[in-house]
Amino acid sequence: MKSMYATGAAEQYRYRISPACDVGGQVTCNQPAECADPPGSHKFDVWRSPESPIAWEVIGWTCLTDADAGELGALTPGMVRSAFRRLQWPAAELSVQPPDGETLVNLDTNFFTTLTDASTQTVTLVGITVEIEATPQEYHWHFGDGVDQSTTSPGAAYPHLEITHAYLRKGEVGPSVDVVYGGRYRIGGSGGWTDIPGTLTVPGTAVGLTVLEARPQLVG
Structure with missing residues (x-):
């Protein structure tokens, strides 16, 4: 999953997202939580870790559409469903x-x-x-x-x-x-x-x- 970086006053952090129902930060889950706003979006946990040593923790959550999640390197059930339907x-x-x-x-x-x-x-x-x-x-x-x-x-x-x-x-x-x-x-x-x-x-x-x-x- 794509990581994001931010520099604080004392140390540098990296960030990532994963579907909110994940166990252990997997890239997908069986029953993803849905959000009412924006329509068609799913709930994602936001993870943060110091650059060194690596220690991931959930610091919040956000609701993302398939397009938004894709830009951040996250796989969603909607992406898989679309692939299933367009394959021959x-x-x-x-x-x-x-x-x-x-x-x-x-x-x-x-x-x-x-x-x-x-x-x-x-x-x-x-x-x-x-x-x-x-x-x-x-x-x-x-x-x-x-x-x-x-x-x-x-x-x-x-x-x-x-x-x-x-x-x-x-x-x-x-x-x-x-x-x-x-x-x-x-x-x-x-x-x-x-x-x-x-x-x-x-x-x-x-x-x-x-x-x-x-x-x-x-x-x-």
Whole structure:
């Protein structure tokens, strides 16, 4: 964390800040204290130590926004949340059964995706290494005919039919599935994980599907 210096009449001091709920002056914490003024700010302890010998002590606190804290070299949960949302995470690839892009009217068409594993990326924020993990939590299915469905299941391949849809009329449709990620992070690639508030939805690409109408025929 960035230190600040000030010279007094008798000795020189260095200063630093850390989130007010820290234990032992860590760079972040699980439940940062929020301030009402200014809006969106968090509470930070102000630490002071003589230049020599080093002996840190809390001498007060202040409320800082993400921008203000960043200028002082402090990491905030808001910075991590913004990084989580701007990073690119895998989109879900939709599988449809029957295969080959065709199905029948009134047939239970099966849908699933194999995107179930967590993805991890490492970023550097205000000089601090942060590991961010995104885990699929929910799936939003768009069947292409105006019908949507949300599930926590990724579906399954035949014969384990979990996510199915019957089309009522023939035509061309473009079904897709969006994946909803939950996030968490940790500092320096070790230690405990901290949940990131909210979720992030990554849209899926529509696949072409032709709905055919089968006509019964008598055969001799």
